[in-house]
Amino acid sequence: MPSSNIGVSVPRRDLLEKLTGQAKYTADIRLPGMLHGKILRSPHPHARILAVDASAAARLPGVHAVLTPFDAPDGRVAPDLPILDTRVRYVGDEVAAVAADDEDTAQQALRLIDVTYEPLPFVTDPVEAMRAGAPDVHDGGNLVGGKPITLERGDVEEGFAQADRIFEDEFATQAHSGASLEPRAAIASWEDGCLTVWKSSRGIHADRLSLSLSLGIPRQDVRVIGPHMGAGYGNKDETRLAAITAMLARRAGRPVKIELTREEEFIAGPHRHATITKLKVGVRRNGTITAVHATTIMDTGAYLCSGPGVIRRAGQGALYLYRCANARYDGYLVYTNQPSAGSYRALGAPQGHFALESLIDRTAEEMGIDPLDFRLKNHVGPEGQPGERLTPPGEILDTQPVEGGIPFSSNGLRECLEKGASAIGWHERRQTPPDARSGRKRGLGMSMFIYRGGPGGKSTAKMRLEQDGSVTLTTGVADVGEGSLTVLAQIAAEALGIPHDQIRLESGDTALTPESPITAGSTVTFSSGMAARQAADQLKSKVVEIAASELGAPQESIEVAGGAVVDATGRRMTLDRVARLRPVGALQSEAAIVPGSADFVVNAFGAHFAEVEVDTATGAVRVLRFVAAHDSGRILNPNLAINQVEGGVSQMLGFTLSERMLTDARNGATLNASFLEHKSPTMLDSPPVEVIFADVVDTVGPYGAKALGEPPSVGVAPAIANAIYDAVGVRVRELPITPDVILDHLTLREGR
């Protein structure tokens, strides 16, 4: 019997509230007596703050609290980030804050704060920053950890020695902003020494811990509430804004709200890391790959944020996408006096795959092999990489391994390549050489990708069957707009044997939910899904046990279906009746699991295909069609999944063709902190996307599901860059590929 819960396009849980304007986002919340805060930001890329005179600001009528680095608590909201510091490290870094009756007064008060800065030498380029004598952004040097991370399987030198040809190129990608439509906001309120914070958040429990540590108050005295979230795409996992808001509220003795302006959001909201990648691939005459070596330099800006995770992920493609005994990755994460980089959808993977999939395209072409055939010949298969397993038996495997000898839990990469190629019409593509002399030229390009995801941190879920028969799923993970809570309810309902709409959801509040990880790395459906399934299984066992004893039937003969308990003879009991057989209270279950597998690597895969049109007179690139074929295991909610893929592809058109955060190298100032100048795609830019899901049921994931949120953004840039090459014969190795870049390349090639 087909399930009514799994593989069904259930409408997302909170959509009705959102469509009627009733859904409350942080900025929509208003507490009695609430003040409004504003933050003073540094005009210098690097400076020591010698003094702050806020007395005039404090005297302004309507101002109720002021916070400066000299009177803020010493605690840190992240290892390299105090609540406020006497040293500022980028133009826009937080210096001081005020709370006043309204935003106008707070803004006016900022102008009255007199700060004495001692400007320091600064560096905005990561290569410069690694040179001897460069100004230190933090004490201890600009290369994070003092050395690159180096990961190697086999021996790349040996691999290159076996190669008949070696291909090598250098690629660069830019910083761009996730620019979630909801600017960051936080509200803080104190009562009896206990702090409640409402904030746009992708991890309320992590925020709670960070606030407790930075403010020096017990964790039990901090409550974090995450209202609806106007998306984050990996962002909104930091607490500096909330900590500042909390300190202002404590001083004022009244609740305080701070909403960032759009300009602040662009400058102070972490960007995707800019990278430079040198990539080298060795190939035998027969087209097999003997070695891959990638070296990435990544600009983390003024603060670390999630940089250590991002630098690692930039190497995953080079290390694991192609079957190859010898692979190496060196990653350099570097501080500069630029706005901070942080988590943005798929972390380093889009940067690394842009380099990898562009160079593979050139390699295939110069070897005289069709790029699709080259990938079909060399892609990593279900058996994983050659080599020996190094992880001890029985130990949960890293989902971003380096070692070989471990199979995947499922691997539908080949199916993605074949189905995607067929959908875009790859085999019918024009065979004539490109001609860029005039007019509009069309071309087809492709890429493939691998993405870790699925297994994340320790995950939890609680279930509760009340005596009135209502069932609640409680989870501490945040739905950041992707719809994961809807899917968790589907999973729990399926396991328990009730329709999905009979599950109530409880989330978004540390006071109500169990400790949970942040929503990161495309792990929620898989990891919290496993926990939800287990909690539902446990609850079902309890229901069955009680019903069996009441009916005098063996437990094995009892099933839960359609919201009721049925035994082999057809006797039926509704869940509320079962629940009421207990003398008091609800039937409850709680699962805490370490998601993952000791036997398999769990990864998502996909292949992207683009058809573009390049106007050789203007340099403009238009994406006419896009085919996105994904292996994310079984698709639990098709509508939501299609929306994720279409949205991820369209979002990354910006990365590929238009978006870039620009800073002035002379003074570190951000030049384009607005939607108009950052150039995110609109509905007129967004192409039709054909979404294909491989027919894969994962062997480990809940109901066969794997990661989905981030993979759509991994393959977009190289597929389009390769299509541009197919159209006009120029290989662009730097993003974004703006019209002027195309024109420069065409001009250069033609010697004009």
Place this chain on the structure above:
Amino acid sequence: MHRSRVTITVNGRQHDLEVGHHWTLLRTLREELGLTGAKRGCDRGECGACTVLLDCKPVYSCQMLALQVGPRAVSTVESLGTVDSLHPLQTAFLKNDGSQCGFCAPGFLMSAKALLDANPSPTEAQIRLALSGNICRCNAYGRIVASVQEAARLLAKG
């Protein structure tokens, strides 16, 4: 800061308010009237999250002062339909998953309403053009177009 009394009509109700001369319509709706459906995405006329209707015309409420509204009727997403009685646009967005995080949805809905009121059977190109002043950073554009197309069909059926 100068203030004046104004009368503005929002969602069919008249409000007599004292407003600051520099207050935008968006600020007035959100802060004074508690209508938080229209969102402050940029406050500079770029993103469309604050879109409301002024009579039948979609406007960025962050780009208009409360003092400029005059006798024209303001409609926000709160007037479109309720949970129990949805507007066909809301029904279609729900069915076609026409939003992800939802922050842009109120603006898209009001722009789409203005379009369908003026042109009950728009082409896809007309839909894309009419909604190009609204940004969806989740890039749910494909689902939004599908939703508006379905809403047009629902409205045609009556």
